[in-house]
Amino acid sequence: MKQFFIFTALLFCCGIHVKAQFNSGRFTNMGGGAVNSGNSRMQRDTSKHEHEPDTLTISYKYMGEPTTYRMDSSINDFQTNFLRVPASYTTLGNTGSAAYNTIFTPVLKPGFDPGYHAYDVYMNKHKDAKFYFTTRPYTELQYLVGSKQEQVIGVSHTQNRTERFNFAFDYRKINAPGYYRSQNTSHDFYRLTARYQTKNKRANTYLSFYNNKINGGENGGIRSDTFLHNNSFKQRKTIPTNIGNGASTTFSFFNSTIPTKSTYKETGFLIQQQYDWGHGDTIHVNDTTDYYKYDPVFRVQYTFNIESGNYGFIDSGADTAFYVNHYDFIPGDTVRAQHKFRTLSNDLSLIQFPVRGNLGHFINLGARFESTAGTFLDADINFSNLALHGEYRNKTRNQKWDFSAKGEFYAVGQNIGDYMLSGMLKRHINDLLGDVTISALNVNREPSYVFKYFNSNRDAWYNTSLGKENTTLLTFATNNDKLKYNLTVNYYLFNNYTYFTDYYHSAQFNGLFNLLQVIFSKKFSINYFSWYLDLAFQQRHGDGPVSVPAFWTRNRFAFEKKLYTNLNLSTGIELRYNTGFYAYDYSPLLGQFIYQQNQKITNNIPDIAAFVNFRVKSFTAYIRGENLNTLLATNNYAGPMYPLNNFAFRVGLRWWFVN
Template sequence: MKQLFIFIALLFFCGDQLKAQFNTGRFGSMGGGGGSSKMQRDTGKHDHEPDTLTLTYRYLGDPVYYSIDSSVADFQTNYLKVPANYVTLGNTGSAAYNLIYTPIMKAGFDAGFHSYDVYSNSHKDARFYYTTRPYTELQYLVGSKQEQVIGLSHTQNRTERFNFAFDYRKINSPGYYRTQNTNHDIYRFTARYQSKNKRANTYMSFYYNKINGGENGGLKYDSLMTDPNFKQRKTLPVNLGNSTSQAYAFFGGGTLPVKSSYRETGFLIQQQYDWGHGDSIHVNDTTDYYRYEPVFRVQYTFNYQNDDYQFNYAENNPDTAYFTKHYNFIPGDTVTAKHQWKMISNDLSLIQFPVRGNQGHFINLGARFESISGTFLDADINFTNLAVHGEYRNKTRNQQWDFSARGEFYVVGQNIGDYGIYGMLRRHINDVWGDVRLSVNNVNREPSYVYKYFNSNRDAWYNTSLAKQNTTQLQFAADNAKLKYSLAVNYFLFTNYTYFQDYYHSAQYGSLFNLLQITFSKKFNIKPFAWYLDVAFQQLHGNGPLNVPTFWTRNRFAFEKRLYTNLNLVTGLEFKYNTSYYADDYSPLTGQFIYQNTQKISNPLPDIAAFANFRIKSFSAYIRAENLNTFIGNNNYAAPLYPYNNFAFRVGLRWWFIN
């Protein structure tokens, strides 16, 4: 707890230095429209300064502006940043996958290492801000077994035309079981610049994901969990890393005998030059505002990515049984695997805006050239791709209609024949009935490269018989801010579904099968009490090698009230439950979740947590007691031989400052 007290002291010191005591209302929640979020300031000593903050952001290529959410209702989304429907291997920062199945719907090259994606940054989720005041946010979490999470975000407009933003997040958790340490450092930097005449725009995105995940291969036996000789979970025998000592260090990560190490670097710069109409708007006697409305745009995008995926095993007295059983080789003292990929792409697009003053209505035509190289322990590979793409988007200025149609086709190169087609129609009916959306998405793609080839210092294998896999998604969705619900109905069709059939080898299911998926979220209110309901139903048709729980739900029963003047309190109980199913197993060497149909995961009790979340002005805190179900039953399981933690206690702080 020493780190917690130090951090709190630093926060109070920073708050005094930045004079960051604010009387804040809730930010607008993330959603459509171009509304700004306002933050009311106590201006008792600084009446000459502006008393509001306008802070919005958008994503690359998306005309919609969003606002930051400062609510304290959901610990998973607003603080932990791992959705509640994700399953980890029992420790914060460990490999994870979505219980509500989400296939990869993107054509083109893909390396195939996605088990840690939920913690990583990408260009797709990079935020480009506009703010009237410098904004800083600090986050800190401390939990049982020395679990710690640190977050820092900052954005400011240096001028009206230039903004930059920086994000850093550290996840460090030794976990309850041996060889389970996680130590992640996640960085992001974004910037945007607009020329004085507003004809030229530049966007820059950089990220660096440093992932270190301990891999223990799960417990030796399930029966160990109820063995009275193993009261301390750290003493339970696991499949990997038993015989080698491990050291814990917060910043260095310590030493681990078995771990996955991912290093992902991305740099993107997008430059735009517009032709159109500009004029000056007279605001008052001393202020004129220059407005520029583009009609035609030339856009160039440069993208560089360097992704390094490694597995390292070094044990003094190795247990050969695990490797012999699952990988069919004897490990010796070390086992290593390495896949490193570098990609450079250049994209040129021509964009037409048919309606003056509406940048949500455009036609985009372009081409992209990709150069990709791979480095393994025993070989190198190089190839190129040429893809053409187009999009028509019409988001009307009255926000009533939103139509999008886009396509991408690989015409030359390694991924020739890959394509993606997407169409969407959204209609805002009214404030009572909300939004309704229909969409269709079809992707034909080369299987991820890890399905075709994998290499370690002990063995290598190839699968040259894989055909292109085809996935179609049909969706109906409805969102209603007034009635506080969202609904999505997805229907997936799969052909040539590619998967790992065991710990080391891939396979493909050639026949057609489909998946029906319904998700629903709703907030029920009888003030001061609230019930947050999240539920998902999934039904597989056919014999495809895909296992999902039929039913998943999260229920939060909360007492919500504003006490005194500034205290916003949300406290209650949370229950998460899913029906029994053949949960995916996990292969540490390949870093993949694998299909299995021999061991069904059946957790008789839901995961139970008690929470007390509150916000006072610009300060938020989250207090949670988790895995309360272990007091009345055995530990639940995430996957075969991977149990969840015992009872855990967490305290999280979130504090934002405006200078």
């Protein structure tokens, strides 16, 4: 601990040094709103106080999305700004462990899907890849240390090598031994993006690469909740667990040994090439500077994408009773499962821009050919798909209207008949009333592959009776920057919903049911005191196998003020609570959350945390005491026999450099 405080002091001094460097220039505030173009206007920070201006201007876009975003440097939300995990997610008791969203979010994607989503919240995907433009090289470093040797590090860097070429790199490491036996997590996430534009601005290339490596310790939960009330087990590592109980685990930051674990490896490589026909003009800026502007009218776009996933489980010292009770087989020395998939796709699209100079107004028609191969312990599969897709998008240049209509249909192949249809209309009314959005989505899809087939070295099962799932989502949303609130109302309609009935068998609910969600967030401020309210109401109608709490809420009460010249402070308490419900159980062998109606999880008091967050120019620190509720009562639960952590102390550091 002494070494940690010395290290923290050195980092703080480093942050002060960078502050002095920033003070010599102008730093563009990094908020989250859309802009007309990459550098057209300044953005306001999402925190209460703004940065001083600097010469750095940095923005980014997502692939296929015309909206430009600014980076976020606010300090009031540790979950979003540092952990990158939404506050509504519940883990199985440790940083980096399997997690589900308490605000229910189904899979709404047609086509082939392996079905392993328990660790999705940590993963990199192509849809999340950011393509940057920055006037100067930008580097961000993150470091977190917590109780039980928990550590998280992050490194991000982006720079424009020329005006036409940018690359960005991101690495994140999560390593946490946890409070209970066989709960270690050791994850590595890599991402690389790049974009290139030719001198005449007619050709563009985008590259996205990611690699996710998950090593998630599995313990099957504790054997009895009575251990939590026994003073002999105040040290939670001594509580017997269902699996991994006698395994010998070694811990180090870069080389942990986890005998009982889920192992996921995902890799994706995508390259998109565009060639435009249109109109170019040379704009005279001053006596020495000319700017060449090119407005595309018609575009040919080719996208090559290869994604592979290796999903496995291993228990090298299997506990017989647990496997007999839940999986109906005697495990022997080792239980092992492994499913490998690889999908290669080629997409050709033709895009027209009806209005010159507005890249947010386009018509896109295309086709995609997909080839998928799967390898298991006892079999292989190969199949292909042909999908047709189209989109009409009109985001007006005055930013007041945004309309989108999309469609995707699998015409040939294994997933024939899968489709997605969506429509969205957004209107910016005015600064007082904010934005209003209405949207509709309908998805018809083959159930994820894990519902149809799974095998291990001890057993295998098939379910060939599953039909296609059909899900409809209707959404009304409004957000208001002036009044500082967001409201979203979701209405889901499910047909043929697929789920797991126990640890090893899937089924389909052959009927209709619906789910209503009302999600609201608002910031209330009185002088230097702020109340951040996040609230969700959920109600299922019908007997469908979806379990949700009626209410979920997070409340942050903070004192926020700019002290002296450069110190931005946010300190207070955070409360997170949901009403009782039949929380999902978890099958370690399959890596799936299980619908259950046997044990209702009711946590009597909220999860309580105290925090002190501050920023000095480019240096930000998050200091937190979490799970204070365990000092007053027994641990809360994430699911049946999955208690949450004891009191934890965490320090997170974030700082950035401009070269």
